[in-house]
Amino acid sequence: MSSHRVTLDINGEPHSLDVTATQTLLDALRWQLDLTGTKKCCAEGECGACTVLLDGLAVNSCLVLATELHGASVTTIEGIGTPSSLSRLQDAFLAEGAVQCGFCIPGMVMAAHALLADQPHPDAATIRDRLSGNLCRCAGYPRILRAVQLASSQADE
Amino acid sequence: MNSEIVGASVRRVGGQERVTGRYRFVGDLRLEGMLHVKLVGLDCAHARVDAVQADAARSLPGVHAVVTENDLPRPMPRFGPVHHDRPILTTGYTTYHGEPVAAVVAETEELAAHAAQLVRVDYTELPSVTTVAAALDPTSPLVQDPDRRSGALAFTNVLSESRFGWGDEPGAAELVVDEAYVFPMVTHFAIEPHTFLAAPDHDGVQVWSAVQHPFALQQVLAELLGLPLAKVRVHAPDPGGAFGGKQHAKFEPLLALIAQRLSRPVRLELSLEETFQAVRRTMFEIRLRSGFFRDGRFAFQDAECNALLGAYADIGPRVVSKSTYLMCGPYRVPSARIHVRALLSHTPPATAFRGFGTPQVVWALESQLDEAARRLGIDRLEIRLRNLAGPGEEFMRGGKPADGDWGISLRRAAEEVRWSEPLPSGRGRGVAVGIKASATTGASYAIVRLHVDGSATVLSGTSDMGQGARTVLAQIAGQELGVDVLRVRVVMGDTALVPFDLQTSASRSTVFMGSAVRAACQDIHRQLVEMAAATFQLSADQVSVTGGLVQLPSRKLSFAELLAEAFAGVGGEVIGIGSRRGEHVGTHPLGGPPAFYEFSATACEVAVDDETGELTILKHISVADVGRAINPAQVESQDEGAAIMGLGHTLMEHLLFDKRGAVRNLGALDYRIPTTKDLPLALQSLLTENGDGPGPYGAKGAGEGGLFAVAPAVASAVAEATGAVVRDLPLTPERIWRALQDTKDPSDA
Numbered sequence: 001m002s003s004h005r006v007t008l009d010i011n012g013e014p015h016s017l018d019v020t021a022t023q024t025l026l027d028a029l030r031w032q033l034d035l036t037g038t039k040k041c042c043a044e045g046e047c048g049a050c051t052v053l054l055d056g057l058a059v060n061s062c063l064v065l066a067t068e069l070h071g072a073s074v075t076t077i078e079g080i081g082t083p084s085s086l087s088r089l090q091d092a093f094l095a096e097g098a099v100q101c102g103f104c105i106p107g108m109v110m111a112a113h114a115l116l117a118d119q120p121h122p123d124a125a126t127i128r129d130r131l132s133g134n135l136c137r138c139a140g141y142p143r144i145l146r147a148v149q150l151a152s153s154q155a156d157e
Numbered sequence: 158m159n160s161e162i163v164g165a166s167v168r169r170v171g172g173q174e175r176v177t178g179r180y181r182f183v184g185d186l187r188l189e190g191m192l193h194v195k196l197v198g199l200d201c202a203h204a205r206v207d208a209v210q211a212d213a214a215r216s217l218p219g220v221h222a223v224v225t226e227n228d229l230p231r232p233m234p235r236f237g238p239v240h241h242d243r244p245i246l247t248t249g250y251t252t253y254h255g256e257p258v259a260a261v262v263a264e265t266e267e268l269a270a271h272a273a274q275l276v277r278v279d280y281t282e283l284p285s286v287t288t289v290a291a292a293l294d295p296t297s298p299l300v301q302d303p304d305r306r307s308g309a310l311a312f313t314n315v316l317s318e319s320r321f322g323w324g325d326e327p328g329a330a331e332l333v334v335d336e337a338y339v340f341p342m343v344t345h346f347a348i349e350p351h352t353f354l355a356a357p358d359h360d361g362v363q364v365w366s367a368v369q370h371p372f373a374l375q376q377v378l379a380e381l382l383g384l385p386l387a388k389v390r391v392h393a394p395d396p397g398g399a400f401g402g403k404q405h406a407k408f409e410p411l412l413a414l415i416a417q418r419l420s421r422p423v424r425l426e427l428s429l430e431e432t433f434q435a436v437r438r439t440m441f442e443i444r445l446r447s448g449f450f451r452d453g454r455f456a457f458q459d460a461e462c463n464a465l466l467g468a469y470a471d472i473g474p475r476v477v478s479k480s481t482y483l484m485c486g487p488y489r490v491p492s493a494r495i496h497v498r499a500l501l502s503h504t505p506p507a508t509a510f511r512g513f514g515t516p517q518v519v520w521a522l523e524s525q526l527d528e529a530a531r532r533l534g535i536d537r538l539e540i541r542l543r544n545l546a547g548p549g550e551e552f553m554r555g556g557k558p559a560d561g562d563w564g565i566s567l568r569r570a571a572e573e574v575r576w577s578e579p580l581p582s583g584r585g586r587g588v589a590v591g592i593k594a595s596a597t598t599g600a601s602y603a604i605v606r607l608h609v610d611g612s613a614t615v616l617s618g619t620s621d622m623g624q625g626a627r628t629v630l631a632q633i634a635g636q637e638l639g640v641d642v643l644r645v646r647v648v649m650g651d652t653a654l655v656p657f658d659l660q661t662s663a664s665r666s667t668v669f670m671g672s673a674v675r676a677a678c679q680d681i682h683r684q685l686v687e688m689a690a691a692t693f694q695l696s697a698d699q700v701s702v703t704g705g706l707v708q709l710p711s712r713k714l715s716f717a718e719l720l721a722e723a724f725a726g727v728g729g730e731v732i733g734i735g736s737r738r739g740e741h742v743g744t745h746p747l748g749g750p751p752a753f754y755e756f757s758a759t760a761c762e763v764a765v766d767d768e769t770g771e772l773t774i775l776k777h778i779s780v781a782d783v784g785r786a787i788n789p790a791q792v793e794s795q796d797e798g799a800a801i802m803g804l805g806h807t808l809m810e811h812l813l814f815d816k817r818g819a820v821r822n823l824g825a826l827d828y829r830i831p832t833t834k835d836l837p838l839a840l841q842s843l844l845t846e847n848g849d850g851p852g853p854y855g856a857k858g859a860g861e862g863g864l865f866a867v868a869p870a871v872a873s874a875v876a877e878a879t880g881a882v883v884r885d886l887p888l889t890p891e892r893i894w895r896a897l898q899d900t901k902d903p904s905d906a
């Protein structure tokens with residue numbers, strides 16, 4: 001399988017990757033860069049576990065081909081906060097008890113992060129709508145929605 | 158005692174790693190030099206495998222092996238928690254859609270997948286059994302080879318059959334309701350698909366699997382590989398959701414054998430589609446014939462329960478026997494006859510799934526009570542209150558008496574939806590309860606290490622799959638040792654490090670492992686008393702431990718202060734050991750009485766659009782009798798999650814099969830689960846805390862209950878709103894609409 005070299009920005013750092021024609025951004029992140037915070041579940045754009053920011057927009061990285069990313073800027077969950085320095089949104093997830101098994105959570109955080117960057121004060125219906133592509137089988141949804149609301153209200157302060 | 162740790166909603170232990178993507182789930186682990194495995198299956202359920210042609214795949218550079226039954230021991234070793242019926246790799250036939258016939262091992266995942274497509278399997282498709290009716294039909298093909306079964310049922314698809322009951326022959330009843338209820342197959346759909354790794358380890362093997370029962374897996378591997386337990390090391394990273402689907406061994410034995418054979422670490426990640434094919438919920442058809450007196454009390458119950466298992470037993474027979482044990486629910490039923498069959502079929506193995514058969518049984522029982530209430534003209538809440546066992550009452554003949562005041566939870570649920578207030582047309586309310594016999598036998602051991610600075614490490618074999626066991630165990634240790642939760646480490650998921658725990662299931666961990674951790678802390682207390690007495694030349698009765706402090710006649714010391722004094726110049730730590738066992742009782746139908754009952758009440762209010770059958774849940778109340786909540790927010794979030802998951806099987810989920818026995822709706826596109834758009838407009842979980850559980854501080858288990866009674870409560874509300882009674886799940890708009898058409902008087906049209 002022939003490979004192509006792409007140069008892109010990941011979490012603010014330039015990277016050059018050799019990727020195959022069919023390789024997804026998700027697999028490149030997980031296997032070439034060991035950025036395993038981005039999760040794989042359905043691999044067909046239906047669950048949101050693999051959500052990352054591509055040039056600021058939330059996308060399902062399982063649907064994005066790595067070869068198309070020359071010059072792009074990607075932000076993954078690893079670029080949002082660290083365990084000892086959480087983002088306001090990540091802290092809100094814990095404050096609201098929104099995390100159960102946590103497998104969907106990186107994708108949820110990324111989707112919510114993109115929403116708040118786009119609309120700092122979304123109403124409840126907008127939050128529900130914008131997170132509807134992210135599945136949580138533990139179904140912590142009510143608390144996840146509250147966490148986004150909490151983070152958005154704190155954005156005032 | 159420093160009472161604010163137990164009962165406080167402290168933040169989830171492990172939360173920071175999860176919100177930052179730093180927690181390494183099993184699929185995130187990378188082993189040096191590992192190879193990748195891809196399984197090869199067929200697109201039908203039942204087939205005779207005539208030949209596996211793998212030369213093309215084998216000749217690809219980077220492909221290390223294509224493993225078929227010919228590469229594995231003969232006779233093929235088999236395993237399973239109830240029957241040893243599941244082969245490491247199938248021999249000669251496939252018996253369910255996706256059952257692998259070969260495993261390709263290659264340098265990369267991509268290459269393994271590509272090579273798997275080059276493996277040609279010649280096969281002859283055979284008729285398959287995918288329904289209860291077909292499984293009971295004596296002319297159907299047999300799912301399992303009769304030579305591997307024993308007894309009178311070997312030549313049928315009935316895996317097990319039992320009859321039990323109590324009381325006299327039923328006398329005169331005012332009303333007899335006789336209906337059949339169907340609860341279809343649904344799939345766990347944990348967002349984390351199954352991933353397994355195995356590696357040779359000197360004279361043993363190491364396996365990584367997000368398994369709920371690491372010690373059960375260790376046992377299976379030791380038996381199959383002929384290794385001592387000590388040489389089989391199972392690493393069980395916290396599962397990314399499990400819900401019962403990650404209890405028992407699946408492809409770990411195959412991977413361990415491949416790793417041994419190739420002397421390389423190997424990894425297998427199932428796709429979501431393959432995960433669907435690995436295990437699913439037990440499907441039930443229950444015909445209930447219940448007699449009622451005029452006042453709504455049960456006169457008798459006759460139940461005919463047919464549970465459709467898959468091609469291998471897995472834990473299915475236990476799901477069936479344990480759930481139907483409470484076929485009469487929490488009610489007083491003077492006379493009962495219960496006939497139960499567990500059936501084999503050409504479908505993916507049926508296993509445990511949150512509730513362990515209880516939602517299936519509750520669907521039938523609670524729906525039937527509603528039908529009786531309607532026909533007798535009795536309020537649906539009232540008929541339940543009239544039949545519900547009171548505290549201490551032996552409701553199940555010869556069984557454990559009621560261990561809670563369940564009427565409290567039922568009334569609370571009803572009050573929260575304003576049960577007795579009038580509703581506009583097109584709206585309805587429902588209320589239902591469910592009860593599960595919890596964990597019975599089994600041992601849990603814990604080790605707690607109190608370090609010299611007063612911090613502590615808890616070693617526990619429980620799996621934290623999202624229910625929050627790490628947090629609860631840290632809180633118990635923190636409470637007992639007077640140390641902040643942030644200064645407690647909970648080590649789990651490695652059979653080489655942590656002591657034995659039978660399993661993580663049946664909402665048992667808080668009660669069993671929680672008690673073991675508490676006992677280990679009390680063991681530490683005893684040692685501290687001796688240590689203080691020796692250090693300060695006192696007699697033991699002059700020293701006591703309370704509230705995380707050592708009380709001497711003259712002063713109080715923190716544990717750290719005592720240890721600094723006692724260990725000066727030498728160092729050391731205090732190691733406490735604790736256990737909790739549920740003993741086997743041969744005469745009990747479940748092998749032992751349940752440690753507690755998990756009781757839950759659900760009430761809801763719905764609106765139905767009678768043009769489309771579309772349903773809106775306006776309000777959903779879930780009340781859980783938890784004895785005592787160690788971490789209330791965590792218990793509530795479990796209960797809410799269970800309620801929403803229950804809405805999945807109530808409203809939208811079911812696996813569909815085609816004529817060839819293939820699953821038609823594999824994957825997230827075709828199989829829908831609840832999203833943020835499917836939530837009730839208001840959802841609330843309430844806890845009943847009477848401190849009447851057998852666990853630490855009066856706790857009972859929790860986390861499954863919110864699921865038990867969702868379907869009958871919603872169906873009951875739909876019936877009130879529209880008059881339409883649906884007895885088959887899920888309650889899709891189409892089904893509701895059809896039922897609505899049936900209720901409409903044709904002369905109105």
Ligand code: FES
Nearest residue numbers: 043045047048062
């Ligand atoms: S893994 Fe990408 S959307 Fe599911």
Ligand code: FES
Nearest residue numbers: 101102104136138
């Ligand atoms: S927290 Fe488990 S899937 Fe969302």
